[in-house]
Amino acid sequence: MTRTVNEVLAPAGRLMARGVTLALLAAPLPLLAQPAASGDPDELPLAEIQTFAEVFERIKRGYVEEVDDATLLRNAMRGLLSELDPHSAYLDADDFQSLRESTQGEFGGIGIEVGTEDGQLMVITPIDDTPASRAGLLARDLILTIDGTPTESLSLQEAVTLMRGEPGSPLRLEILRSGEEAPREITLTREVIRSESVRQELLEPGYGYLRISQFQTRTPEQAGEALSRMSREQPLQGLVLDLRNNPGGVLQSAVGVADLFLDSGRIVYTEGRLANTEMSFSANPATPARDTPLVVLINGGSASAAEIVAGALQDQRRAIIMGTESFGKGSVQQIMPLGNGEGLKLTTALYYTPNGRSIQAQGIVPDVEVLRGRLEVAEQRRGIREIDLEGHLDNQSDRALERGELSERLRDDYQLSEALNLLKALNVVDRRR
DSSP states (O other): OOOOOOOOEEEOOOOOOOOOOOHHHSOOOHHHTSSSSSOTTTOOOOHHHHHHHHHHHHHEEEEEEEEOOHHHHHHHHHHHTTTTTTTTTEOOOOOHHHHHHHHHTTTOOOEEEEEEETEEEEEEEEOOSSSHHHHTTTTTTTEEETTEEEEGGGGGHHHHHHHHOOOOOHHHHHHEEOOOSOEEEEEEEEEEEEEEEEEEEEEEEEEEEEOOOOTTTTTTHHHHHHHHHHTTSOSSSSSEEEEEEEEOBBEEEEEEEHTTTTTSSSEEEESSSGGOOOOOEEEOOOOTTSSSOOEEEEEEOOOOOHHHHHHHHTTTSSSSEEOOOOOOOEEEEEEOOTSSSSSEEEEEEEOOOTTOOOOTTTOOSSSEEOOOOOOOOOOOOOOOGGGGTTTOOOOOOHHHHHHTTTOOOHHHHHHHEEEEHHHHHHHHHHHTT
């Protein structure tokens, strides 16, 4: 369902359909009509190839406008892949370059991940600090038109191409939000999307917040540096790893992030039809955050590589998973470059958590379900306390925290506030043992 950046970068190589060449299309029809005598499932279905050749010829001769052979063949290849699953696709040169840019973390656009549901283009998640997120686009918003073009007539790849463009150029979207009867129109300005995938801050002294918005090539390195910065003054007493609305990314980067918190055991494994699609990844002993209490936040926008990390930490009982059920994309795509500068994005395997769970169409179920909300702090009447008396002696501790004041991030994010409370509770229980 979701359009994501590639998860496994395959070695360069040309993909050639076994035994199928343009000479077959030109062969006499009676030859093509002959059925395979052996019944071998690997034999080419000649009757279907004959039908394809007939359709090809009728389009060339009878379509209202002349269409060249190259366009027809590319459309046929797109159809071959688009009907397999929502993630496989034929990539022309521009699409192939766009996908590589997304993986490397820089491209021109509005910063949005999209997918399809019942044939309708849908927002999977806006990327943090991009025109899409600043405009208030939300997961599951339906995109009805792009610059006036109805999306029902577009493939997923065509829709993505339309939304990409030169920085500074406007983009007009018509969206329909769940619970609203009338669509709304918004205009965004494209930017160079340099999506730094990692952010960090201290929520309180000793309690860190690590946000990963997507898994790019350098994400594990950036996450490790962020952990070092937060623990520079004092060891972390707890950490919130925020994977909400993280659409996924590079598989090896997800493994690298999970390895920051695991010192042994399997992280993820994949299974497919070909030998080179069967892989297994395990944790290394060198682990910077081996013992730090950990809460991982997920939601319906957490997909693919984000689910790999959450699933590994959940199965190994290394973290408490909090939030709402994740997206459920458990398939791996290989990017296969073709000799003409184009490429294929092909689903070649399913991945499994350490305990053998497939996330495909299931998702990660949180250990503690917490719905999205806003924390409202009510004013309370209280009696006079020592702190109210004129001339009282100051306590040297953080007075803002003593009065229960909340940072803006915690006040606006109920799930994050609950994650911090859980970390504090875990520390209290641990001290009493």
